[in-house]
Amino acid sequence: MYLINDAIDEYASRHSQRVDDLLQELADETRANTDLPIMLSSNTSANFLRMLVLMLKPKVVVELGMFTGFATLSMAQGLSGDGRVITCEVNSAYMEIAKKYIQRSPYGSRIEIREQPALELMDSLKAPVDLFFIDADKVNYLNYYEKAITLLRSGGMIAVDNCLWFGDVLDPKDEEARTIHTLNQKIQNDPRVDHVILTVKDGIHLVRKK
Template identity: 45%
Template sequence: MISLSEKIEEYSERHTRELSNLHQRLWQETHEKTSSPGMMVGPIEGALLRLLVRLTAAKRVLEIGMFTGYSALAMAAALPEDGQLITCDVNPETSEIARRYFASSPHGHKIEIKLGPAKETLKNLQGPFDLCFIDADKQGYGAYYDACIDLVRRGGLIVLDNMLQSGRVLNPADPASRIIAALNDRIQRDERVENVLLPIRDGIMLAYRR
C-alpha cells in the first residue's frame, strides 16, 4: 500500500513543472547503472533548484556533489546562454555518465566539471557565484559552507541538501547527523545569512548571503 506521504509526493510531482526528457533518460540510466540512484535530487527538488537559479538571476553557479549530473542539468537550464555552472565530484565513473548527458543537452556547454576532492577544488576557485549548491560528503559540509560564504556574492544564495538526515538531526547519534545538526545550529546563529530550513524531502537549507 502506498503511504499518504508517498501519495502527496506523487501529487506534488504532478503539479510541478517537469524537467526534461533528458532528465527522464538520465534517471533511468542512473537507476540501471549505479548502486545509489537515491542520491539524485529528483524532479521536485530539481525543479526547485532550477527556479532558485531563475529567481536569483544567476549567471554563475557552483555545485559541490554532481553524481550523474541530474541537479547540474536542472540548474543549467535556467542559466543564460553565457552562464556558467562549475560542478565538483570525486567519482570518475558517475562523472562519465554526467559528461555524456551534458554533451547531449542544449545547456551542457554552460557546465564545467572539476574532478577531485571538493576541498582542493574550492581553494582554486574565484568568486563571486550567485548560487552555491552543497550536496556532497557530509563530513565536508562545514568546510563547504565556510568556502561558499566567501565565494557567494552578497545577495546570493547557498543551498544545502540533506539537512534533516531522515529526521536523525532530532537526536543525532551517528557522525553524519551530528555534523549536520551542528551545522544547522551554526547557520541559525550566523548573522551573515538569512536562512530557512525547508522540510522538503531530506531537508533543504536556504541561506541568503546578506
C-alpha cells in the same frame, strides 16, 4: 525516512513542472545502473533549484557533488546570459554517466566539470560566486559552508541539501547527522545570513548572504 510519504511526494512531482525527456532518461539510467540511486535529486528538488536559478539570474553557480548530473542539468536549464555551472565529482562511474547526458544537452556548454574533491574545487575558486549547491560528503559540510560564505557575493545564496538527513538530525548519532545538525545550528546563529529550512524531500537549508 523522508518527511512526506511517497504518495504526497509523487503528487507534488506530478503537479510540478515536468522534467524534459533527456533528464527523465538520465534519472532512469541512474536508478538502473548506479549503486546509490537514492542520491538522485527528486524532481521537486531539481525543479526548485531550476526555479532558484531563474529568479537569482546568477553568473556563477557552484555545485559541490555532481553525482550523475541530474541537478546540474536542471540548474543549467535556468541560466541566462553568460551564466555557467561549475561542478565536481570524484567517482568516475558517476562522472561518465553525467558527461554522456551533458554532452547531449543544449545546455552542456554552460557546465564545467572538475574531477576533484569539493574542497579542492573551492580552493581554486575566485569570488564572487552567486549560488552554491552543497551536496557532497556530509562530514565536510561545515568546511563547505565557511568557504562558500567567503566566496559568495552579498545577496548570493547557498542551498544545503539533505539538511534533515532522513530525520536523524532530531537525535543525531552518526557523524553525518551530527555534522548536519551542527551546521543547521551554526546557520541559525550566523549574523551574516538570512535563512530558512525547506521540507522538500530530505530538506534544503536555503541561505542568503546579507
